[in-house]
Amino acid sequence: MLVEDVFKRPYYEYLNDIIKRMVGESMTINEVIVQELKDWQNSETRRKMLVGEAYYLETTDIQKEKTQEISWKSNIKLEHGFAKKLVNQKVGYLLSKEPTIATENEAYAEQLKEIINRDFLKKLKNIGKEAINKGIGYLYVYIDEEEKLAFKKLPSEQILPFWKDAEHTEVSSFIRSYKEKVYVNKIKKTVEKVEYHHPGGIDYFILEGNKLVPDDAAGHSVNYHILINEKPFLWKRIPLIPFKYNEEEQPLIDSIKSLIDNYNLQASTNADVLADIPNFIYKLINYGGVDLKEFLEDLRIYRTIKLDEGGDLDKLQATPETDAAEKELERDRKSIYEFGRGVDTTDSNLGNASGVALRYRYSDLDMDCNNLESEFHSSLEHLMWFVNEYLDMKGLGDFSNESVEFIFNRDIIISESEVITDAKNSVGILDDKTIRENHPWYTKDVEERLAEQKKLEMDQYDNYETTFKKKQGDVNGETT
Structure with missing residues (x-):
């Protein structure tokens, strides 16, 4: 059987024995979990995950670092959503279109349509965003209330994985920690x-200080992963699938944080200068009024002012120098898109670029998505193991030896006019269907519409031919 026997001594008990020998009899498994959890919550890896999410949500360090000591001065804090734009650009480029799932087994393909549905594809897109923001995303496999295979995206900062290997390809067990609002004695x-997920099931706790106490509401612990027809089963693999942004599990924000911080600071400082310096400054000589407030009121209401003998009024133009700041902002912006491996769509030359130039400008984005696609293929292969196990458990078929391939259909930017011209020039060299399939406006509906159009043309031709023959017959009858 492909799931572990629930009555067999599970692997995690042997793992616990090993941990006990390592830490000594005086330290319990629960104490080890607490210590590992505390270390994880204070780790640099987790901190970077939170930073990546914060910058995606446009809450950057400019909000807490830039302050003015002088009360009357402006303290403008400008946010620029570079992180969000770059992340959405990569996700949209690779994961916005529905992937093609290729398999030669038609029965298998029908089963996959039920599981790899629109809801799953939405989760896949969101897991891509999670992976880019935090370096790695996690998809949890479970059975829903209708006893169907389902998937849940778990926030990466909640997960402390214990890996089976140095390459971090498969999880041997993991701890999940999260905060939840509950009512205790009618008080919220x-x-x-x-939660400690291991090969022998799941243990549920509540962390109180430095101690773990059983979670009564969750049921303490269970010696299974899933229930099918009220029968408990253990997966032979931990049902947590990692989706990496890259091999190093390094989030995008690592490459661009300092550049975004400098851009926000320079832009905010420049805005402060423009806000605090007026358009012009009045120069008064022998002013005949009481104070400056009276001067401004007279100027505003009466358009006149009082001057003593020999008095005069002049104004000095205030023209703050912002060229250096603008050049610094321009350099920062270019660096953000270069090291963030994206495309600056505000580039004035982008709209007139040829097909070759467009491919060159998108080359960094394309290469970065190549790496992301490679990591996702590995994760999806892992996911298909659970899909095949589920189908076998439910008696829907054994497809473990069937091959399946996920083909990501990228949202590639092209020069449509060049592609259409190339299509016209290919007439006589390639067959008509191949030419149509490479046309930028081609969809699957085109073939059906062409068939309908051809049928309509044939019907019109038949009607014309019938009418023509009838009239020809009438003419011949009159003649005779």
Whole structure:
């Protein structure tokens, strides 16, 4: 059987024995979990995950670092959503279109349509965003209330994985920690829940200080992963699938944070200068009024002012120098898109670029998405193991030896006019269907519409031919 026997001593018990020997009899498994969890929550890796999400949500360090000591001065804090734009650009480029799932087994293909549905594809797109923002995303496999295979995206900062290998390809067990609002004695409070997922099932706790106490509401612990027809099963693999942004699990924000911070600071400082310096400054000589407030009121209401003998009024033009700041902002912007491996769509030359030039400008984005696609293929192969196991458990077929391929249909930017011209020039060299399939406006509906159009033309031709023959017969009859 492809799932572990629930009555067999599970692997995690042997793992616990090893941990006990490592830490000594005086330290329990729960104490080890607490210590590992505390280390994870204070780790640099987790901190970067939170930073990546914050910058995607346009909450950058400019909000807490830039302050003015002088009260009357402006303290403008400008946010620029470079991180969000770059992340959405990569996700949209690779994952916006529905992927093609290729398999030669038609029965298998029908089953996959039920599982790899629109809801799953939406989760796949969101897991891509999570992976780019945080370096890695996690998809949890479970059975829903209708006893169907389902997937849930878990926030990466909640997950402390224990890997089977140095390359981080498969999880041997993991801890999940998250905060939840509950009612205790009719009082609403926030508790920190901890789940330990291991090969022998799941243990549920609540963290109180430095101690784990059983979570009564969740049921303490269970010796299974899933229930099918109320029968408990253990997966032979931990049902947590990692989706990496790159091999190093390095988030995008690592490459561009300092550049975004400098851009926000320079733009905000420049805005402060423009806000604090007026358009012009009045120069008064022998002013005959009481104070400057009276001067401004007279000027505003009466358009006149009082001057003593020999008095005069002049104004000095205030023209702050912002050229250096603008050049610095321009350099920063170019660096953000270069090292973020994206495309600056505000480039004035982008709209007139030829097909070759467009491919060159999108080359960094394309290469970065190549790496992302490679990581996702590995993860999807892992996911298909669970799909095949589920289909076998439900008696829907054994497809473990069937091959399946996910083909990502990228949202490639092209010069439509050049492609159409190339299509016209290919007439007589390639067959008509191949030419149509490479046309930028081609969809699957085109073939059906062409068939309908051809049928309509044939019907019109038949009607014309019938009418013509009838009239010809009438003419011949009159003649005779």
